Amino acid sequence: MPKILEGAAISAAIKQEVAEEVRALAQRGVRPGLAAVLVGNVAASEIYVRSKVATCAELGLYSDLITPPEDVTTEAMLGLVAGLNHRDEIDGILIQLPLPKQVDTKALLDAVDPVKDVDGFHPVNAGRLQANRPALAPCTPAGIIEILRRSGIAIAGRHAVVVGRSDIVGKPAAMLLLHENATVTICHSKTRDLGAITRQADILVAAIGHAGFITPEMVRPGATLIDVGINRLSTREEFDRFFKGDAKRESAFQKRGSTIVGDIDPRAFALAGAYTPVPGGVGPLTIAMLMANTVRAAKMRRGL
Ligand code: GUN
Numbered sequence: 221m222p223k224i225l226e227g228a229a230i231s232a233a234i235k236q237e238v239a240e241e242v243r244a245l246a247q248r249g250v251r252p253g254l255a256a257v258l259v260g261n262v263a264a265s266e267i268y269v270r271s272k273v274a275t276c277a278e279l280g281l282y283s284d285l286i287t288p289p290e291d292v293t294t295e296a297m298l299g300l301v302a303g304l305n306h307r308d309e310i311d312g313i314l315i316q317l318p319l320p321k322q323v324d325t326k327a328l329l330d331a332v333d334p335v336k337d338v339d340g341f342h343p344v345n346a347g348r349l350q351a352n353r354p355a356l357a358p359c360t361p362a363g364i365i366e367i368l369r370r371s372g373i374a375i376a377g378r379h380a381v382v383v384g385r386s387d388i389v390g391k392p393a394a395m396l397l398l399h400e401n402a403t404v405t406i407c408h409s410k411t412r413d414l415g416a417i418t419r420q421a422d423i424l425v426a427a428i429g430h431a432g433f434i435t436p437e438m439v440r441p442g443a444t445l446i447d448v449g450i451n452r453l454s455t456r457e458e459f460d461r462f463f464k465g466d467a468k469r470e471s472a473f474q475k476r477g478s479t480i481v482g483d484i485d486p487r488a489f490a491l492a493g494a495y496t497p498v499p500g501g502v503g504p505l506t507i508a509m510l511m512a513n514t515v516r517a518a519k520m521r522r523g524l
Contacts, residue, residue, distance in 0.1 A: 222491075227367060227502055227505050250518060253312070254276050258286070258287050261290065270285075279511055301315070314339055360506045361396050380394075382394045382406050384483075402423065419438060422443055434484040449498065450499070451482065463481075
């Protein structure tokens with residue numbers, strides 16, 4: 221039987237450690253603070269950001285939720301970020317992506333003070349990560365490493381294949397795995413004979429954003445499967461493609477009118493040595509690592 225890598229339990233352990241650090245910092249008069257910027261009304265972004273802010277409260281961090289309107293300009297956003305860079309009670313700045321198309325996302329991410337860049341999206345932090353210097357690393361890739369480490373899955377010397385090359389997940393995940401001494405291959409939409417490469421993976425990270433893209437034939441039996449995808453299935457046809465005959469999923473689908481599948485076809489999980497389920501695998505780690513990064517940023521900025 222494959223081992224299920226329960227993200228919720230690992231996330232809870234990390235959050236407990238963060239809460240302890242927050243209590244220790246409080247003794248020294250320091251309260252880490254996060255500014256979360258949520259533009260417009262993208263439903264998924266609202267859910268994520270509200271959950272981030274609620275977790276701050278749960279762990280004792282200060283938080284400030286800022287909600288510019290959908291038609292905000294790049295200039296107004298740059299002004300907002302400049303203000304947050306200067307506010308002493310703010311240790312971390314999170315700008316929820318995606319932003320409306322009139323906003324220059326890169327200009328904005330570049331404007332965040334790298335010391336407060338708890339998403340790890342600033343080129344300075346990307347460079348520091350690449351150079352293996354202390355850096356604020358993007359939360360989802362950092363969460364993947366925590367899952368592997370805390371589940372006792374060896375990384376050193378193993379072949380990690382990352383499918384997806386985004387700046388948010390694929391590229392930083394590859395760097396972190398490399399620094400853990402994995403042999404790393406990065407694949408993407410132009411990769412030829414993808415299956416021949418993914419079948420070599422001891423650790424397969426799927427971060428493509430395409431429902432069930434990794435099929436059972438593409439997986440080496442016994443591999444560790446890390447599924448970063450969150451894809452909503454809302455038609456009967458889509459549901460049946462992955463979950464036909466799955467009674468538990470069926471009842472959830474009936475109740476909500478949709479369900480979530482990752483980037484790995486769930487039928488591949490049966491072949492795995494270990495895998496992260498969707499939902500409940502990598503997802504819960506992202507917020508836990510954001511909290512950990514905010515506390516780290518608070519300490520770094522004060523030289524603690
Ligand atoms: N949108 C999707 N994932 C993320 C993330 O990790 N951080 C931010 N800021 N926006 C996102």
